[in-house]
Amino acid sequence: MATTVPEPPVHDLPSDNNRFPGNGKIGHGGGRILRPAEGHLRAVDDYSPSPSGTGIWVGLTAITMSFAAFTSAMIVRKGGASDWRHFTIPSILYLNTVVLLVSSVTLEVARRRIAAFMNGNTPRPAVASKWLYATLFLGLCFLGGQYAGWLQLKSQGLFLATSPSSSFFYVFTAVHGLHIVGGLAGLIYVIRKLHRLVLRRSTLDAASRYWHFMDAVWVYLLFMLWAKF
Amino acid sequence: MHDMSHATEHHAHTPPQGFIRNYVFSLDHKVIGKQYYGLGLVAVITGMVLSWIMRIHLVWPNFAIPGLGLLSKAGAPGGIVTPEYYLQLMTMHGTLMVFFVLTNVPFAGFGNYFLPIQIGAEDMAFPRFNMMSFWTTFVAFLVLIAAFFVGDGPPLAGWTSYAPLSAVGGAAGPGEATGQTLWAISIAIFCIGQLLGSLNFISTTLDLRTKGMTLWRMPLSTWSWFITSCIGLTAFAVLLPACILLILDRTAGTSFFIPSGLVINDKLQPHSGGSTLLWQHLFWFFGHPEVYIAIVPAMGIVSHILINSMRRPMLSHRVIIYSLLAIGFLSYMVYGHHMFVSGMNPFSSLAFSFPTLLITIPSTVLVLIWIGSLYGSKLRITTASLFALGFISMFVSGGVSGFFLAQPSLDIYLHATYFVVGHFHMVMGVAAIFGMFAGTYFWFPKMFGRMMNETLGRVHFWLTFVGTYCIFMPFHYLGLAANVRRYSAFVDDYLQPLLGVHKFITIAALFTGAVQLIFLYNLIHSRFRGALAPANPWEATSLEWTMPSPPPFDNFGGRHPVVYHDPYQYGIEGATNDYVMQDSPEEIKSVRDER
Numbered sequence: 058m059a060t061t062v063p064e065p066p067v068h069d070l071p072s073d074n075n076r077f078p079g080n081g082k083i084g085h086g087g088g089r090i091l092r093p094a095e096g097h098l099r100a101v102d103d104y105s106p107s108p109s110g111t112g113i114w115v116g117l118t119a120i121t122m123s124f125a126a127f128t129s130a131m132i133v134r135k136g137g138a139s140d141w142r143h144f145t146i147p148s149i150l151y152l153n154t155v156v157l158l159v160s161s162v163t164l165e166v167a168r169r170r171i172a173a174f175m176n177g178n179t180p181r182p183a184v185a186s187k188w189l190y191a192t193l194f195l196g197l198c199f200l201g202g203q204y205a206g207w208l209q210l211k212s213q214g215l216f217l218a219t220s221p222s223s224s225f226f227y228v229f230t231a232v233h234g235l236h237i238v239g240g241l242a243g244l245i246y247v248i249r250k251l252h253r254l255v256l257r258r259s260t261l262d263a264a265s266r267y268w269h270f271m272d273a274v275w276v277y278l279l280f281m282l283w284a285k286f
Numbered sequence: 287m288h289d290m291s292h293a294t295e296h297h298a299h300t301p302p303q304g305f306i307r308n309y310v311f312s313l314d315h316k317v318i319g320k321q322y323y324g325l326g327l328v329a330v331i332t333g334m335v336l337s338w339i340m341r342i343h344l345v346w347p348n349f350a351i352p353g354l355g356l357l358s359k360a361g362a363p364g365g366i367v368t369p370e371y372y373l374q375l376m377t378m379h380g381t382l383m384v385f386f387v388l389t390n391v392p393f394a395g396f397g398n399y400f401l402p403i404q405i406g407a408e409d410m411a412f413p414r415f416n417m418m419s420f421w422t423t424f425v426a427f428l429v430l431i432a433a434f435f436v437g438d439g440p441p442l443a444g445w446t447s448y449a450p451l452s453a454v455g456g457a458a459g460p461g462e463a464t465g466q467t468l469w470a471i472s473i474a475i476f477c478i479g480q481l482l483g484s485l486n487f488i489s490t491t492l493d494l495r496t497k498g499m500t501l502w503r504m505p506l507s508t509w510s511w512f513i514t515s516c517i518g519l520t521a522f523a524v525l526l527p528a529c530i531l532l533i534l535d536r537t538a539g540t541s542f543f544i545p546s547g548l549v550i551n552d553k554l555q556p557h558s559g560g561s562t563l564l565w566q567h568l569f570w571f572f573g574h575p576e577v578y579i580a581i582v583p584a585m586g587i588v589s590h591i592l593i594n595s596m597r598r599p600m601l602s603h604r605v606i607i608y609s610l611l612a613i614g615f616l617s618y619m620v621y622g623h624h625m626f627v628s629g630m631n632p633f634s635s636l637a638f639s640f641p642t643l644l645i646t647i648p649s650t651v652l653v654l655i656w657i658g659s660l661y662g663s664k665l666r667i668t669t670a671s672l673f674a675l676g677f678i679s680m681f682v683s684g685g686v687s688g689f690f691l692a693q694p695s696l697d698i699y700l701h702a703t704y705f706v707v708g709h710f711h712m713v714m715g716v717a718a719i720f721g722m723f724a725g726t727y728f729w730f731p732k733m734f735g736r737m738m739n740e741t742l743g744r745v746h747f748w749l750t751f752v753g754t755y756c757i758f759m760p761f762h763y764l765g766l767a768a769n770v771r772r773y774s775a776f777v778d779d780y781l782q783p784l785l786g787v788h789k790f791i792t793i794a795a796l797f798t799g800a801v802q803l804i805f806l807y808n809l810i811h812s813r814f815r816g817a818l819a820p821a822n823p824w825e826a827t828s829l830e831w832t833m834p835s836p837p838p839f840d841n842f843g844g845r846h847p848v849v850y851h852d853p854y855q856y857g858i859e860g861a862t863n864d865y866v867m868q869d870s871p872e873e874i875k876s877v878r879d880e881r
Contacts, residue, residue: 108411108493115488115519119481122523126571130531130564134542138559218539221559228534232527 113263117270120236124274127232128281131225142220146283147209153202154279160195161272163188164244168265171251175258189248192268196241203230222282229278233271240268301839311421313413314839318420319399320733322390325420325427326722329386332431334799336379341792343367345785347775358439361460370460372774373442377461378433380445381469383715385476386427388580391722393518394423394483397511397583399733401487403830404508406496406847406869408840411489415482422479430472433465441466444772446573449543449565453535454557457550467536474529477522484522487515496829498849502604503868505828505853506593509607510586513614514579520618521575528568535560566625574621577714578613581681584721585610585652588674591728592656594826595671596663597864599854601655609648609655616645626694627701635694642692646685653682668824669743673724676751677717683755684712687762702772705765712758723750723805730809731823735836736816742808746801753798760787827867828853 135141167188173179207230210216215223243264250256302308312318339351350365361371402410410416433440438460443452447469456463491504491512504512531542535557543565544557589606593599600606622630622638656678665671687709691697700706723746730738769776769784776785822831829847830837847869855866858874866872 108489111492112411112485112489115485119485119519119523122520123527126524126527126568130527130542130568133561133564133567134559137561137564138546140541140546140559217534218541221541224534224540224542228530232530 109257109263110259113266117267120270120274123232124278127225127229128278131229131281134221134225138221140221142222143285144210144213144215144220144222144226146226146279147206149202149209150206150279153199153206154275156195156202157199157272157275160192160199161269163195164192164265164268167192168261171256171261172258186248186251189244189251193241193244193248196237196244196268200234200237200241203234206230226282229282233275233278236271236274240264240271243267311417313409313417315398315402315410315413315416316733316837316841318416319395319397321420322395322398322423325424326387326391326395329382329390329427330719333379333382333387334802336375336382338796338799339367340372340375340379341795343372343774344776345789345792357434361439367774369774370442371439373444373772374440374461374465376772377442377444377447377469378430378440381430381473384445384576384580385473386423386430388714388718389480389518389576390423392583392587392718392725393511393514393579394419394480396507396587396722396725396729397487397514398483400729400830401508401511402490402494403833403837403841404505404828405491405494405499406829406842406849407490407494408842410486411494412482412486416486419479419482419486422475422482426472426476426479429468429475433461433468433472436464436468437461438463439465441469443469446569447532447565448569449532449535449562450545450548450555450560453532453543453560453565454548454550454555455536457553457555467533470529470533470536474526474533477526477529480518480522481526484515484519487511488519491515496847496849502607503849503852505586505590506600506603506606507583507586507590510582510584510589510610513610514582517575517582517614517617518579521572521579524568525572528565528572531568532565563625563628563630566628567621570621570624571618573624575614575617577710578617580714580718581721582610582613584677584718584724587721587725587728588677589656590828591670591674591724592660593854593856594728594824595666595668595674596659596856597666598659598663598857599852600659603852603854606652606655609651612648613645616641616648620645623692623694623697626697632694639692639694643689646689646692649681649685653678653685668727669738669740669747670724670728670824672744672747672751673720673727676747677720677724679751680712680717680720680754683759684709684714684717688713699768700765702770703765704761704769704771707771708758708761708765711761712754716754716758723747726809728824729830730812731819732830732835732837734813734816735819735834736812736814737819737823738812738816739808742804746804746808749801749804750798753794753801756794757791757798760791763787822867825863825865827851827855827865829868832867832869 167185170179170185170188174181174185179185207227210223210226215226217224217227247256247261247264250260302312302314307313309317312321339354342349342351348366351362351367352365354362354367355365358371361368361374367375398410398416402408441447441452441461442459443462443466447466451458451462452466452470454462455466491508495501495504531540534540535542535544539556541557541560543562544555544560545562546558546560548555548557589600619641620638622634623642625638626635660675687705691700691706691709727738727743730736764784764787767784769781776782776788819835821834823835824831829849832847833842848871849868850871851866851868851874853868855861855868855874857864858866861872861874866874
């Protein structure tokens with residue numbers, strides 16, 4: 058007549074099962090089981106530490122190199138010729154920057170809530186997913202805002218090929234925008250996994266690291282476009 | 287208990303069902319490795335045929351090459367190559383060989399197959415990315431090949447695609463319209479594929495090593511793939527933006543690389559202020575590391591094979607790794623030596639010359655370790671070890687001319703001559719190809735479960751070895767005699783006396799190319815009819831030899847190997863054999879114990 062199902066343990070992987078050197082040491086955070094609210098453990102078979110913790114840093118290294126190449130191209134192009142015409146950045150871009158920075162804050166709140174949920178301190182992930190939706194919304198606002206920035210430039214008669222400064226402006230914003238689209242896809246993936254209660258901590262961490270990084274990249278790009286040196 | 291049952295469920299993979307999942311869009315790193323190898327094989331045959339056409343045209347300019355007229359009516363009317371078409375063939379030869387052969391086979395091909403196995407993993411860290419990596423590379427290949435069949439054919443700007451020639455469009459010559467755009471798109475796609483691949487290699491090496499497999503216990507081949515992926519990750523991440531900017535210059539009217547006042551065919555180009563040097567900087571920042579992307583895996587593969595044939599470890603495992611790391615690191619600082627004659631500040635030539643000479647130190651250390659370790663060893667001669675020795679020979683012969691070219695004062699004279707052609711073909715082209723051959727003969731039994739024919743292999747080696755020296759050594763002589771490169775025919779008076787040397791080279795090239803049919807026959811015949819391969823035919827120690835040939839779908843059959851030793855425990859006294867495998871718990875009591 059045993060009706061009570063013992064609550065599944067929530068803990069790090071047993072060490073003898075730990076096939077992945079470095080797990081738990083370099084911040085994978087992957088070896089944690091997500092405990093669903095009803096106490097019914099399902100779909101948690103995939104608990105092995107994910108290499109996404111490492112992978113995201115490797116990916117960000119490549120992205121850093123790409124943006125370094127783009128911006129150094131701009132520096133060379135700027136210094137090498139007399140046809141450089143500096144233009145005032147559309148004001149909406151500053152608003153977009155604030156939006157993007159706020160989205161990082163909302164994402165961080167979501168990440169902490171989910172972490173608390175994974176640790177068993179919070180009963181439901183619903184509140185956390187609201188913050189994720191907020192991040193998603195802010196990300197979309199940022200993209201819309203960037204597009205509005207393009208329209209502003211167009212109305213001033215500055216197109217892709219008009220001058221080298223406008224060329225770099227469009228290239229930087231477009232490439233960064235594409236990366237933001239990738240980040241949004243990552244967020245949607247996280248939200249889906251969270252709803253199905255199969256989210257891994259490492260996935261969440263990777264997605265949020267990527268998102269914060271894209272913030273930093275944008276601030277850097279904005280500075281490069283704004284600076285008159 | 288709950289955890290454990292799930293653990294087995296998760297780790298014992300079931301093989302995929304159906305042809306498509308098994309052989310086409312496979313997630314299995316072994317299949318993907320073979321796919322890269324196969325693509326490399328197609329590319330190398332194409333590239334070699336192109337070089338044949340060029341060589342024939344150089345010495346018999348009026349010879350009509352059968353069928354070529356059908357491929358390009360304008361480029362080769364009646365099968366006779368025009369000067370422009372010669373450059374177009376040269377561009378395609380270089381691009382195919384550097385990207386789709388030298389990058390694809392030793393790094394992506396063998397690396398994909400053996401890196402996870404050698405570290406005791408079941409697959410790559412991101413199998414889906416891995417599949418995407420191959421298929422993007424495949425699309426890049428198709429896009430590049432498509433250039434043969436559009437408008438006026440493939441581009442003629444060379445594999446380096448220097449701007450403004452590559453940037454201004456159709457006005458610059460045949461192939462510079464659609465062909466060059468396809469080239470830029472193809473290389474951009476290729477970059478994405480390589481970035482995905484590098485991401486996988488690095489994450490796999492860092493995260494999926496099995497119990498006991500510390501970094502120092504990784505075989506040298508795994509080390510070389512790991513270092514190569516680090517180079518690839520940062521190098522292709524720079525070439526991709528460069529290609530994007532080039533595509534924009536070509537299609538959107540921007541002026542990143544096209545200078546002001548450029549007049550082509552009496553027409554002022556509607557561009558201003560671009561920097562032609564900018565392209566060269568971005569390109570060579572990738573281009574020089576690319577040389578090491580080709581050669582470093584071959585260095586690792588050759589070390590791995592030679593140790594097995596010598597039956598003793600290299601003089602120093604760690605110094606080899608340090609040297610490979612040093613080469614990887616320095617590869618970014620030397621790129622400017624490709625630009626000594628580009629018109630950049632002469633002081634920067636000095637700045638690039640110094641690290642170029644510096645990078646010869648780790649390269650020399652490697653060669654000294656190889657030779658020092660070989661000295662006095664009772665080498666087991668196999669085709670694989672012969673090609674490994676051949677690699678060292680090619681690397682040294684080609685490398686020596688590098689000392690000369692590293693000095694701007696000499697490079698200025700030699701840069702546009704066949705001296706450079708001889709240098710890079712030997713040191714990174716043929717040397718890396720020898721590495722591939724060594725890897726093929728060594729690992730074929732594991733990959734396909736059958737042995738290759740050793741006799742045919744040795745015949746193949748000796749003919750290829752002699753043939754390649756006959757082709758590429760005279761190039762140095764031609765260069766010293768001021769024979770300019772990229773010319774489709776030698777009509778100038780001072781070049782006439784050199785035609786004899788060119789004829790010799792062409793015959794050697796045709797001969798050496800034909801010799802490769804022996805290899806192809808051996809490859810295909812052994813695949814189906816070769817003797818069945820045992821699990822460990824070479825009595826080797828690393829993890830790939832602990833599993834049946836070919837390996838099961840999940841590599842270790844659900845077993846998690848535990849590694850107890852350094853990768854190369856050969857010549858062990860008192861052991862059951864003269865070697866102890868990495869996953870054998872056998873205790874080693876010898877002088878060389880766990881160095």
